[in-house]
Amino acid sequence: MNGQSRETAIAFRGELLRNEPMERHTSLKTGGPADFFAIPEDSDDLCGLLSWLQGEGLPWMTIGRGYNLLVRDGGIRGCVISLERFNRIGLVDELFVEAEAGAENLPVVRFAQQRGLGGISFISGIPGTIGGALTMNAGAYGQGILSHTEQLTLLRNGTVMSVCRDEIKYAYRRLELEAGDIVLAARFRLSECDAGIVEEDIRRDLELRRTKHNVGFPSAGSFFKNPPGQAAWRLIDAAGLRGTAVGGALVSEVHSNFLVNAGGATTRDFLALAETIKNQVCAISGVTLEEEVRIVGEI
Numbered sequence: 001m002n003g004q005s006r007e008t009a010i011a012f013r014g015e016l017l018r019n020e021p022m023e024r025h026t027s028l029k030t031g032g033p034a035d036f037f038a039i040p041e042d043s044d045d046l047c048g049l050l051s052w053l054q055g056e057g058l059p060w061m062t063i064g065r066g067y068n069l070l071v072r073d074g075g076i077r078g079c080v081i082s083l084e085r086f087n088r089i090g091l092v093d094e095l096f097v098e099a100e101a102g103a104e105n106l107p108v109v110r111f112a113q114q115r116g117l118g119g120i121s122f123i124s125g126i127p128g129t130i131g132g133a134l135t136m137n138a139g140a141y142g143q144g145i146l147s148h149t150e151q152l153t154l155l156r157n158g159t160v161m162s163v164c165r166d167e168i169k170y171a172y173r174r175l176e177l178e179a180g181d182i183v184l185a186a187r188f189r190l191s192e193c194d195a196g197i198v199e200e201d202i203r204r205d206l207e208l209r210r211t212k213h214n215v216g217f218p219s220a221g222s223f224f225k226n227p228p229g230q231a232a233w234r235l236i237d238a239a240g241l242r243g244t245a246v247g248g249a250l251v252s253e254v255h256s257n258f259l260v261n262a263g264g265a266t267t268r269d270f271l272a273l274a275e276t277i278k279n280q281v282c283a284i285s286g287v288t289l290e291e292e293v294r295i296v297g298e299i
């Protein structure tokens with residue numbers, strides 16, 4: 001870099017932050033700094049950023065709003081990319097809605113509702129972006145967003161490509177991607193639906209979350225995946241772990257699959273608490289829980 005800062009080595013029109021604390025970008029409010037945190041303005045900006053990162057030999061990862069992300073306390077080497085400015089939503093061929101990765105879930109449901117379309121109201125109350133929802137195959141009430149997805153637009157190895165419905169490989173809370181893939185947008189297959197009925201679905205979902213999931217502290221929603229045919233919260237309860245804490249990380253008294261930051265928690269606290277839960281649940285029920293939250297970064 002010869003005295004020139006890395007930030008000035010590229011023409012970047014978006015925001016490029018250095019040593020950005022990830023606790024500002026995760027709903028659990030923990031996590032050390034990312035070397036770089038980039039918010040590209042548009043696709044050209046994103047492509048310029050990626051070729052610079054590649055040239056510098058720096059790794060990258062894309063995030064949404066960090067509602068399912070646990071970043072280790074040592075932070076993230078390389079660059080975290082936020083697509084929050086990629087948030088257009090549009091109608092395609094009457095029955096399809098296309099949304100960019102940075103659009104948030106509820107506005108996409110509302111956009112469809114205003115055009116007499118429904119079918120994905122179950123994502124209304126899931127916090128985060130379309131990019132995060134697709135990567136996680138986010139869902140509720142037995143439904144996942146990828147089974148309503150007609151087409152995905154990815155940026156893979158510098159090339160924009162479309163993946164159609166039959167080629168999208170996914171499972172419960174999982175989309176198969178290649179390392180370095182960035183989800184740019186998706187097209188959802190919807191059905192004609194009265195706006196009033198969609199409104200009822202949205203309200204029911206938001207109300208249920210307000211009453212049943214109101215844990216009162218920062219969380220990432222369900223910390224563990226539900227094992228096939230079982231509910232993780234029941235297994236955690238059966239192991240007597242409701243209310244257990246390590247440092248500031250606590251098994252919520254309201255919902256025992258929500259691990260919350262009750263104040264001053266570090267990621268180390270969450271990881272230690274998660275380990276205790278996994279060991280105890282395995283000892284009592286013989287089931288190995290698997291984290292739903294994505295754990296990234298350095299110790």
Ligand SMILES: Cc1cc2nc3c(=O)[nH]c(=O)nc-3n(C[C@H](O)[C@H](O)[C@H](O)COP(=O)(O)OP(=O)(O)OC[C@H]3O[C@@H](n4cnc5c(N)ncnc54)[C@H](O)[C@@H]3O)c2cc1C
Pocket residue numbers: 027061062063064065066067068069083101125126127128129130131132133134135136137138139140181182183184213219220221222294
């Ligand atoms: C109160 C609460 C309730 C919740 N309820 C639910 C629920 O009912 N159902 C459910 O499924 N989840 C739930 N969650 C979890 C979370 O909201 C979802 O997983 C959500 O989809 C995460 O979106 P995000 O934009 O914050 O993604 P992030 O947490 O930022 O990212 C999640 C993963 O996706 C990757 N990613 C994000 N965007 C892209 C992209 N454009 N390209 C490539 N990779 C990308 C990230 O690297 C990371 O691995 C809940 C969370 C909270 C806090």
